[in-house]
Amino acid sequence: MTSSNRTVAVVSDGSALADRDTQVEPMLHGYAALIHESTGLPTIVRPLDVGAPQQLWTTLGALPTTVGAVFLPHVTPDRAHMARLAAGDTPVVTEHDTTAIALIAALMTTLTRAGRPLTFSRVVIAGANTMPVLSPLLVIAGIGDITTWNRADAGAFPLHRIATGAHAVIDLAGGLTTAFDPLVQPAVITRDDLRVPLLALPGLLRALAQAPNVTLDVEVYYACALALVMATPPDERLPLGPDRALTRRVADAATQALRQPAQ
Numbered sequence: 001m002t003s004s005n006r007t008v009a010v011v012s013d014g015s016a017l018a019d020r021d022t023q024v025e026p027m028l029h030g031y032a033a034l035i036h037e038s039t040g041l042p043t044i045v046r047p048l049d050v051g052a053p054q055q056l057w058t059t060l061g062a063l064p065t066t067v068g069a070v071f072l073p074h075v076t077p078d079r080a081h082m083a084r085l086a087a088g089d090t091p092v093v094t095e096h097d098t099t100a101i102a103l104i105a106a107l108m109t110t111l112t113r114a115g116r117p118l119t120f121s122r123v124v125i126a127g128a129n130t131m132p133v134l135s136p137l138l139v140i141a142g143i144g145d146i147t148t149w150n151r152a153d154a155g156a157f158p159l160h161r162i163a164t165g166a167h168a169v170i171d172l173a174g175g176l177t178t179a180f181d182p183l184v185q186p187a188v189i190t191r192d193d194l195r196v197p198l199l200a201l202p203g204l205l206r207a208l209a210q211a212p213n214v215t216l217d218v219e220v221y222y223a224c225a226l227a228l229v230m231a232t233p234p235d236e237r238l239p240l241g242p243d244r245a246l247t248r249r250v251a252d253a254a255t256q257a258l259r260q261p262a263q
Helices: 024-039 054-061 077-087 095-113 134-141 201-210 218-231 244-258
Strands: 007-012 043-047 067-072 092-094 122-126 145-149 168-171 187-190
Touching: 007 024, 007 054, 007 201, 024 043, 024 201, 024 244, 054 077, 067 077, 067 201, 077 092, 092 095, 092 201, 095 134, 095 168, 095 187, 095 201, 095 218, 122 134, 134 145, 134 218, 201 218, 201 244, 218 244
Parallel strands: 007 043, 007 067, 067 092, 122 145, 122 168, 168 187
Antiparallel strands: none
């Protein structure tokens, strides 16, 4: 099978959506349209019942052989783990993966423009348990001091105290950074921009679909983050897009990383 007839499957049961009454299928078709428009790859959509978690296992385990990659948005981490096991050798990319890529890119852009070497920077992840892939990405990026904080820590360790002396806070929980002293407030990176999970998505999926039997790991995510940094205009934290030009840039970076021998 050639890479030109590879398909991307867009699959979700909406288990991570706060409102369980949200219709998942229209959202999946929106993602599929973006992926097709940006990459030229055909897509298939598989909306699932949130009340039947076993559907993820059966659906991912019975994908057509033409599927070269899966995008799994709005799914809880435990179900995403099950989906990856069911998919076998077919790589699965989640919304958290692509969001983490963009957040790392925004962080690197912010710290670099502030003249702060990454190795001497202190970064706090607020709500770290909601996005486990972010910490290893920070390590690979070369951040010298990483502190993780979760809502359960607030009683004994308020965030404003933990963030004292930090150069940046990545706020995954939302709204937790408003209590900072404005005179010493660190740079705050959020995922409020709706484009954040979409910027690296088409390019990463394109690379995976064109390179079967590869290992998807944080090194590949880091390569995508660097591509976003290189595409970011002056005075912006992230590039414009997603669009075809950004897709090509990210796909090239991911393809190069996928071809590297395992460490």
